[in-house]
Amino acid sequence: MGSANQKSAGLDLSAGAPLRIVSIGGGTGLSTLLKGLKGYSHVNAHMRPAHPLVDITAVVTVTDDGGSSGRLRREFDVLPPGDIRNCMVALAEDEGLLTQLFSFRFDSGRGLRGHSFGNLFLTVMSRVTGDFSQAVSLSSEVLAIAGRIFPSTAAQVTLRAHLASGRVVDGETHISRSAEPIRRVELLPAGRQPLSETLKAIREADLITFGPGSLFTSVVPNLLVEGIPAAIRRSRALKAYFVNLMSQPGETTGMRASEHVKAILEHAGTRVLDVAVLNSSPVAAPARRRYATKSAMPVENDVDEIRAMGIEAVCVPLVEAGKKVRHSPAAAARVALQLAKRGRRARLNRQLKRSS
Numbered sequence: 001m002g003s004a005n006q007k008s009a010g011l012d013l014s015a016g017a018p019l020r021i022v023s024i025g026g027g028t029g030l031s032t033l034l035k036g037l038k039g040y041s042h043v044n045a046h047m048r049p050a051h052p053l054v055d056i057t058a059v060v061t062v063t064d065d066g067g068s069s070g071r072l073r074r075e076f077d078v079l080p081p082g083d084i085r086n087c088m089v090a091l092a093e094d095e096g097l098l099t100q101l102f103s104f105r106f107d108s109g110r111g112l113r114g115h116s117f118g119n120l121f122l123t124v125m126s127r128v129t130g131d132f133s134q135a136v137s138l139s140s141e142v143l144a145i146a147g148r149i150f151p152s153t154a155a156q157v158t159l160r161a162h163l164a165s166g167r168v169v170d171g172e173t174h175i176s177r178s179a180e181p182i183r184r185v186e187l188l189p190a191g192r193q194p195l196s197e198t199l200k201a202i203r204e205a206d207l208i209t210f211g212p213g214s215l216f217t218s219v220v221p222n223l224l225v226e227g228i229p230a231a232i233r234r235s236r237a238l239k240a241y242f243v244n245l246m247s248q249p250g251e252t253t254g255m256r257a258s259e260h261v262k263a264i265l266e267h268a269g270t271r272v273l274d275v276a277v278l279n280s281s282p283v284a285a286p287a288r289r290r291y292a293t294k295s296a297m298p299v300e301n302d303v304d305e306i307r308a309m310g311i312e313a314v315c316v317p318l319v320e321a322g323k324k325v326r327h328s329p330a331a332a333a334r335v336a337l338q339l340a341k342r343g344r345r346a347r348l349n350r351q352l353k354r355s356s
Contacts, residue, residue, distance in 0.1 A: 018055040019340040022205040022237070024152075024222045026061035026083040029213025031090035032326060033242065034058055034147070036333025038091050041146035054340065056147030057201040058087045059194075059228075061221040063159040063187070066173035068105075068115045072123045079132045079151055083218075085118035088136075091145035098143055133195060148201070152222040155192040159221055161185045172217045179250045184267065185216050187224040194225050202228070205237035206343035209336055210273075212242040212327050215252050215260055220267045229268040236350060238343035240275040242332060245283070245318065246325050249295045258305035265309075276306050277335055279327075281317035287325050298325075314339075 023033055040054040062079045064070065069080035085102060092099040102118030125135035133154055140149060161169045163180040175182070202208060211219050219241075223229050232239060241264060243257045252260065261276050278301045283291075291297065303313045316335055320328035 018053040019207070019337070019344055020055045020057070020201070020205045020237075021207045021209065021336060021340050022057045022059060022201050023209045023336075024059045024219070025209075025211050025213040026064070026218035026221070027213045028086060029211055029218060029242075029244070029327070030058065030060065030083070031086040032212065032329050033209065033332045033336065034087055034090040036329030036331070037336060038093075038146045040333065040337060041091075054337065056091065057198075057205075058091070058147060058149045059152050059198050059201075059222055060084050060087055060149060061218055062151045062153060063157060063172045063217065063221045065158070065171050068119045070173065071115070072119055073156075076123055076127065077156070078123050078126045079154070079156065081119045081122035081126075082116070084136055084149055084151065085116065085122060087149050088140055088143055088145055089118065091140075091143075091147045091149070093144040093146055102143065148197070150195050150198045150201070152198070152228065153192040153194055153225045157192055157221075158188045159185055159217065160188050161216065176214065176217050176248075176251055181253070182216050182251060185220055185224070187221065190224075191226050194228050194231075199227065199231045202231045202235050202237070205235055206347060207336060207340035208232055208235060208237045208239045208272075209339075210239075210241040210264060212244050212332070214248055215244065215255075215263060217251065220264065223264065223268045223272065229270050229272055232268070232272045233270045236343075236347050238275065238339050238346065239273050240277055240314075240336070240339050241273050242277045242318075242327065242335075243279070243301075244299055245279050245327065246291055246296045247299055252299075253295060256300040256302045256305070258302045258309065260299070261306055261309060261311055273311055275312045275314055275339060277318075277332075277339075278303070278306075278313055278315045279318040280315040281319045283319060283325055287323065290323075291325065 037056050060083050064080035064082055069082035073080045089102050104117040106112040106115050125139055126132045129135050159172045161175040162183045169175050213219055243260050247253050283298045306313045318327050318331050320326045
């Protein structure tokens with residue numbers, strides 16, 4: 001009886017059905033996780049046949065106002081395409097010619113310098129279709145991406161930050177350059193709505209992830225879109241936040257892991273987290289010294305404070321080898337996969353209890 005009801009509602013929670021993961025964020029952090037998840041996608045089933053398959057949905061912030069995205073936004077009144085383009089490239093089925101084209105950035109040319117081809121392609125597609133969300137969908141088909149990508153809202157919004165001194169700063173670019181601690185951020189104008197497809201994906205998810213990525217300019221803005229926090233709270237998915245490895249100068253200087261978690265909960269205004277995923281591997285001394293020159297330090301894992309908030313702390317090695325301190329796509333994806341399995345089991349158990 002329960003299985004029939006699930007299928008009639010468009011949900012298949014059987015053991016062989018793909019695990020549904022909704023990843024929320026922006027910037028390079030979100031694309032890192034997506035790149036790791038791509039190998040488990042049902043689109044790429046031939047890559048890892050021994051593992052459960054994953055159905056991926058990315059929900060991406062649209063507050064970027066700098067660089068190529070900011071220029072296109074101002075000149076053509078389109079949503080900033082940069083973060084979405086990064087996610088499209090991360091989820092592309094292969095890294096062949098089309099992917100290279102979408103990543104190509106002009107280093108010369110009047111009016112072209114600094115623009116990426118992918119940003120221009122999305123802008124043109126948006127003008128042709130008259131709908132940015134449709135432009136993303138059609139462009140995703142061109143790249144044959146292993147998942148779906150939705151902007152957090154289809155409306156033009158500006159990010160505003162209220163700093164510790166009481167000063168107010170508008171615009172993601174100015175906010176990220178501020179040296180003062182951020183007390184809270186908001187979207188202008190308020191009350192912007194998400195896409196119905198986003199709410200549907202959240203409702204049906206086994207796992208909802210936040211980050212990694214800039215706390216106040218990549219992760220939190222998605223939670224300021226009206227209806228998204230409530231949908232996440234109602235969702236029966238497991239909810240996990242991938243805490244950043246390093247502090248971001250100005251934006252999160254001196255903030256411990258529990259303070260990152262607290263900021264997410266306060267901006268959401270409701271319970272949107274079950275798990276905080278923390279890095280347990282040390283950052284190499286040379287990298288620590290390089291980052292320290294820019295006032296960036298490893299985020300302190302104050303696990304007891306996180307647990308005191310009723311949030312589970314999962315500590316695993318997450319640092320990718322290299323000069324830059326970044327999440328390993330493979331390691332982050334493995335954690336997400338295990339959490340998604342837990343989310344699926346919990347949903348199945350609830351379904352069985354209702355059916356009995």
